[in-house]
Amino acid sequence: MDDGRLGGERSRVAVAGASGLIGSALVRSLAADGHEVVRLVRRAPRDADEVRWDPENGRVDAAALAGCDAVVNLAGAGVGDRRWTDAYKTRIRSSRVHGTTALAEAVASLERPPRVFVNGSAIGFYGETGDRAVDESAPPGEGFLPSLCVEWEAAAAPAREAGVRTVFARTGLVVASGGGAWGRLFPLFRAGLGGRLGDGSQYWSFVALHDEVAAIRHLLDREDLSGPFNLTAPHPLTNREITAAMGRVLHRPTLFAVPAPVLRAALGDMAGDVLGSARVLPTRLLESGFRFAFPEIDGAIRAAL
Template identity: 50%
Template sequence: MRIVVAGSHGLIGTALVSELRGRGDTVHRLVRGTPERPEDVAWDPDAGRLDPEALAGADAVVNLAGVNVGTRRLTEARKRAVILSRTRTTGLIATTLASLAVPPPVLLQASGIGAYGDRGDDVLDEDEPIGDTFFAGVVRQWEGATAPAEQAGVRVAHLRSGIVLARGGGALARIMPLVRAGVAGPLGSGRQYWSWITLTDEVRAILHLLDTPVAGPVNLVATAATNSEVTSALARAVHRPAVVPVPGWALRLGLGDFSQEILGSVRAVPRKLTESGFSHVHPDIDSAAAYVTATG
């Protein structure tokens, strides 16, 4: 296949491009600045610049672009950057696809499990409405920006990814050193549900959706677990205790608005993935913890 990927330098994008190339696909990365490889294409979402020929003839486009929401405090300026980095890139890709006489048939568009807001113990599949938190509002605008592509007949799947568990990076980068030191524990009450997926299964799910006729929101998650269960499983995998809690007030003080994503509860299920025939390599938190903490 010939695949165009935006957001190829992040955790998921890097792993996805490697997997695509490994299976023999041709990958064209949309990059800001000077392209590093002949098959890379320069674009400037802020200026609205993307050569339509970069997308013409592709079998699919995968858009993973967007600033990392967890690396800085969510000031008002940072919130604007979070929204614009998603809506500008997505809108530019969608309108460019719509401008082509024969657009690529598939757009896999990054999104997030924060779409549902803080829902406690409710079990959430893709039919649930979008919530009312800041990140739910981001998802509403983000997914809405794909409308031109959908209207042009492109199959658009919104990748509502959960917390991606990976070795040496991602959401666990700050947590694992504490786990290995034996000083980790529940965050807040620890009873809030975290919807997670391993990086291995995240990439496998994206590859699955390239070839499987699924459209609309798709929960890229495994079996949700409480924060306490996640921390305990990680600690067991490295033979350490997990008994030092972090109070909710401390997280709110240190993380500001982002703390709602840590303390909020999202119990999502991968209904569409399961119904379309996908099976997880890491279906439960114990197998995920073994994968994350494995060496070599």
């Protein structure tokens, strides 16, 4: 990997969170191009390419990362998997912060560290933005998700301080049928039960799964890129506009709406993330020359199908 790129030759890449929506798609993409992938898993390894680690308790075998050209950390307890109790918020935080610290320290300890460490993050960094568009130059917002993202990114400091190029992939709402927010939306809309959430005025910064993986590959390949990058399509839309697009592409009515009080009663603290507005732009990604295959919502929905 003398030119710093993964595309030109066979490379060894460690991926944490390899069984998740984004991680599994990334692993498939890397393997299809002939790269060797080391998957970090929390259970007992079942295959030769798996290595066990314990992100919530901050344990990883640094020797397992030896010889890796790149390390990608996408691990973390699902933000939308369940109601945000105090206990689950603790798990969300520890799985990301402790896991990132363990990986960053392991990377920094290697005699031959990888060329790049791509660490997951989220557009939750910016908090509530309303109608105001923000990019990577904006400061963090206030609340649970912004404070989590700040800690999450700070935990990668050992790798950065050891001279490893460190990138933060601040991901938006991934349009995919196999998981995440859209994994829950598709069945509802297919059944004709889809509709706006709250008044529908909140901005959703989406990204097609194809573009999410392509952007991570872009960040891995480009040795001149470091720091935060927003992985979101160029044109965020309101929940009302996305609801209309879902109905249009799936040819289903979108008459139902979930009132904000009902969402708050059902989801607790997590309702703020669903009802909140995040109008986030991928300024640095576009400036780096990345081009989206599915910049518009209709195309992103069709790609997910």
